[in-house]
Amino acid sequence: MASYTGPSIEAINLSKKFGEFPAVSNLNLKIEGAKCVGFLGPNGAGKTTTLKMFTCLIRASSGQALINGINVRTNTKAALASVGTLIETPEIYPALTPREGLRMIAEIRGVPAEEREKRIENAVNEVRMGEWIDKRVGKFSKGMKQRICIAVALLSDPEILILDEPTTGLDPRGMSEVRGIVKSLKSKKRLIFMSSHLLNEVSEICDEVAMIDHGKLIVYDTIANVAAKVSGGANTVEVGVLHPIDQKLLAGKIAKLEGIVSADKRDDRTLTLRFQGGLDVQERLLAELVKLNIGVVSFKPASLELEDAYLKLIQATL
Amino acid sequence: MSQNQTRSGNTVPGSIAQIGIITKYTFLDYFRSRRFLVLVVITALIGILLTAAIGYYRPQALIADSLSFYSSWWGNITTFVIILTGIFFGGDAISGEFQNKTGYFSIPNPIRRSSIYVGKFLAALIASTLILAIFTVITIGNGLYYFPSGIPSQFGESLLFSWSYLVAVLGFTFFFSSVFKSSAISILVTVILFLFGFNIIDVVVSAFAHVEPWFILTYGAAILSSVFTVPYPPHVNTINAGPITLTTYVATIPEGLAIMILYFAVTIVLGLVFFERKEFT
Secondary structure (H helix, E strand, O other): OOOOOOOEEEEEEEEEEEOOEEEEEEEEEEEEOOEEEEEEOOOOOOHHHHHHHHOOOOOOOEEEEEEOOEEOOOOHHHHHOOEEEEOOOOOOOOOOOHHHHHHHHHHHOOOOHHHHHHHHHHHHHHOOOHHHOOOOHHHOOHHHHHHHHHHHHHHOOOOEEEEEOOOOOOOHHHHHHHHHHHHHHHOOOOEEEEEOOOHHHHHHHOOEEEEEEOOEEEEEEEHHHHHHHHOOOEEEEEEEEOOOOOHHHHHHHHOOOOOEEEEEEEEOOEEEEEEEOOHHHHHHHHHHHHHOOOOEEEEEEOHHHHHHHHHHHHHHOO | OOOOEOOOOOEOOOHHHHHHHHHHHHHHHHHHOHHHHHHHHHHHHHHHHHHHHHHHHOOHHHHOOHHHHHHHHHHHHHHHHHHHHHHHHHOOOOHHHHHOOOHHHHOOOOOOHHHHHHHHHHHHHHHHHHHHHHHHHHHHHHHHHHOOOOOOHHHHHHHHHHHHHHHHHHHHHHHHHHHOOOHHHHHHHHHHHHHHHHHHHHHHHHHHOOOOOOOOHHHHHOHHHHOOOOOOOOOEEEEEEOOEEEEEEOOOHHHHHHHHHHHHHHHHHHHHHHHHHOOOO
């Protein structure tokens, strides 16, 4: 086995047929390192099927699903030892409490006995279900169950998280909290592979995206590069500034920065900059804007960029 | 770092230990469930009704001697209690993992499906054994009331056979539970087979085709009531009813035990194979 270089997920010619219907076709995808990767595609594209093959819920018709280089089919225990999962909305045995459900998973995963209770309480508190920890799960709402299952996924401090639409079933506040949780996990050297229908969610949380349609991988790259590919190389960033921006400054110095295609005001304190190039250009532009002392308080890829890219790429496969 | 040890220092336990974990939490779930309470109530009700009926009517055929008493009480009712517990705890044990989505909670973990299957089976067996124990206590209580001199040794044998039957019934219900994704269908098929199907096949095959129904589980299980007959009933009985000759068979004790063991072994393995291959689509 190759030397360990960090968490990884790899699909090698991964295929799944339901009867004659090819749900996933020869998927080749390798994701390595601590990052968050969004897995996008329309309904029926093969996202959940792919995630289920990685978590042994269904078996591949052909090809391999590897986690940290270990085949999940032939060595399930070793492959899934480092993985926390949330696929659909799992149901905990209804007569158990969250504490007991989490304890069961903690024991299965070999969380040391002396750390078990603390980890359970931390995980449940992280999803804001602390006051329900000793109530039976049977009468919980879908959103409450979803939160508990996120706690289950975090419980063993896994280096890889496979999440299938983690905000499904949650109210807006719950969605925001879960996004916050996922974002906080990024800082803990984890590989997060997350499917979602919500493009703004993926833009907000993920570093990279893999798009799939009709069971085939369309693209896998950083969000900026994906957006650049479909917009003839132009990307868009939204820049938040502290003070209202001067039109002369915008049309002058800012619009003339190297790589800028267009510079517009969305409102008094937000600029929309279109530029040619990838992450390297984006980084340089940020540095130059800061040097202009215009009070940059935020700098992020425009969420619409991903939506545009998604629509163009998915439409191309119809 | 071994393959089953994670970055966080967790060491995934062996499969035997994981079976124990699944057994513990599944049993806890069963024990607290409404179905367990319902079964306790049904079993207690059966016991109370029998106690009241026998106490009131005092049928001579039944209280003539201890063997007749245990034969009528235990031999006739236990199989019903066993089938009921098998259906309650085994009928949806595996299909529920799919239908109720509890499989999404347990399967995507570093654990073999076989460990989950065996763990759930053991939990169902413990829960069912508790129900059988309640009925046993009620039976012995009544038996000692009418025959305080002691419990016949045949009751001990029958108790052992009953538990063997319980194991076989659970193996069978787990098999059907693995075959079907719908709990309702798996329960329905099990109920039809045990309450009607097996008995009909038994009668047709033995009485009219004159073939010993050694392949029917309920035929083998008849040893748990036959053991109360002294001497043990003949293996084959032929009755001439005019132009028709009817044959009945009584399984011998080794034969009955072999049928139950075989049923358990075959169905538990087949059920596991189905569960291993089944997909959460």
